[in-house]
Amino acid sequence: MMPKLFEPYRLGGLELPNRIVVAPMCQYSSEPNGRAGDWHLIHWGQYLIAGAGLMMIEATAVSPEGRITPGCLGLYDDETEAALRDTLGRARRFADCPVGIQLGHAGRKGSMTPPWGVRAAIAPDQGGWGVIGPSDLPFNDTSAVPRAMSSDDIEQIIGRFSEAAKRALRCGVDLIEVHCAHGYLLSSFLSPLANRRSDAYGGSLENRMRLPLRVFEAVRAVTPTGAAVGVRLNGSDWVDGGITQAEAEEFARRLARLGCDFIDVSSGGNAPASYSTGPGYQLAMAAGIRNASTLPTMAVGMIKSPTHAEAILLSGQADLVLLARGFLNDPRWVWHAAEALGVDQEVVAPYRLGGRIGLRMA
Numbered sequence: 001m002m003p004k005l006f007e008p009y010r011l012g013g014l015e016l017p018n019r020i021v022v023a024p025m026c027q028y029s030s031e032p033n034g035r036a037g038d039w040h041l042i043h044w045g046q047y048l049i050a051g052a053g054l055m056m057i058e059a060t061a062v063s064p065e066g067r068i069t070p071g072c073l074g075l076y077d078d079e080t081e082a083a084l085r086d087t088l089g090r091a092r093r094f095a096d097c098p099v100g101i102q103l104g105h106a107g108r109k110g111s112m113t114p115p116w117g118v119r120a121a122i123a124p125d126q127g128g129w130g131v132i133g134p135s136d137l138p139f140n141d142t143s144a145v146p147r148a149m150s151s152d153d154i155e156q157i158i159g160r161f162s163e164a165a166k167r168a169l170r171c172g173v174d175l176i177e178v179h180c181a182h183g184y185l186l187s188s189f190l191s192p193l194a195n196r197r198s199d200a201y202g203g204s205l206e207n208r209m210r211l212p213l214r215v216f217e218a219v220r221a222v223t224p225t226g227a228a229v230g231v232r233l234n235g236s237d238w239v240d241g242g243i244t245q246a247e248a249e250e251f252a253r254r255l256a257r258l259g260c261d262f263i264d265v266s267s268g269g270n271a272p273a274s275y276s277t278g279p280g281y282q283l284a285m286a287a288g289i290r291n292a293s294t295l296p297t298m299a300v301g302m303i304k305s306p307t308h309a310e311a312i313l314l315s316g317q318a319d320l321v322l323l324a325r326g327f328l329n330d331p332r333w334v335w336h337a338a339e340a341l342g343v344d345q346e347v348v349a350p351y352r353l354g355g356r357i358g359l360r361m362a
């Protein structure tokens, strides 16, 4: 019998060849002004030929100020669109793996130096920009103080997401994930830790969900049914006073009613927090949200072994598994999982000779 991990899966209008997903991973390595370039060709190229069911492109900013760092990928003007279309087209020439993109806005966590050096806010006169957020509260003492968004800013952001989605679809992307996790702009509206507004966008859960739901609706409206649209959300902020599991479940239920095709459950990032991680540390959140919303659910977080991934699917805690560090550590994870679970995995044509001359894959 075919293991569940390798069964095809229908997600919205998409047919995924299996249930293994390369998680979105910021690379902070774009060409100037948010343009995709040679690093993406290498990075996407290696995962597009990996045999996954879906490869997700990193958090991609819907406006220049929506980038986390000046090196972050963007999709906000004709130049960034042309660069993404060209680079993705070249990376996909040899692999027909479905491709998703995570569209996001960094909000109050923007205008930072990349994470591999000393983390600091970059001032506007040093190549950074003024950051925005639900309220004028900084994320921590190294990040910039955001300007609390006006209602005009809110309308503009909704338009930015919708425009970026159209651009992504024109680039041939098959799936859009709206980034509502990790304390970035939409996540910070959801979290009482960051959102202290007293207007229609703050306070009650209904109000805190308003912007993320309006953004989702706008993206859904421009995405044809042949593609898929979903959301990455936080099941917890890991800090007292943050978003609760019950609130995350209600958000997912509301998304389901708006035509959401999937939920991708993560956590953290709205406030400095310490919490323990281990294999599947976010799974209980994913299972609860799946149950409450009945939406196809992606689980992520230290899923490393193929047998663990298979057990997650068999137990009904999630429908798809995402790996980030697992794929960094082993870009041939899918081959090795196939071997471990006794599946005859199709390999890209130029590498097939390896099997024929008797090379073990693992």
Ligand SMILES: Cc1cc2nc3c(=O)[nH]c(=O)nc-3n(C[C@H](O)[C@H](O)[C@H](O)COP(=O)(O)O)c2cc1C
Residues within 6 Å of the ligand: 023, 024, 025, 026, 027, 058, 059, 102, 179, 181, 182, 232, 266, 300, 301, 302, 303, 322, 323, 324, 325, 326
């Ligand atoms: C290098 C790197 C970059 C990441 N960038 C993103 C990102 O762009 N968007 C996002 O939602 N999560 C991002 N994450 C988080 C992963 O998608 C994933 O949720 C997290 O690493 C837990 O999964 P793992 O244990 O399989 O690594 C990143 C993780 C890594 C390691």
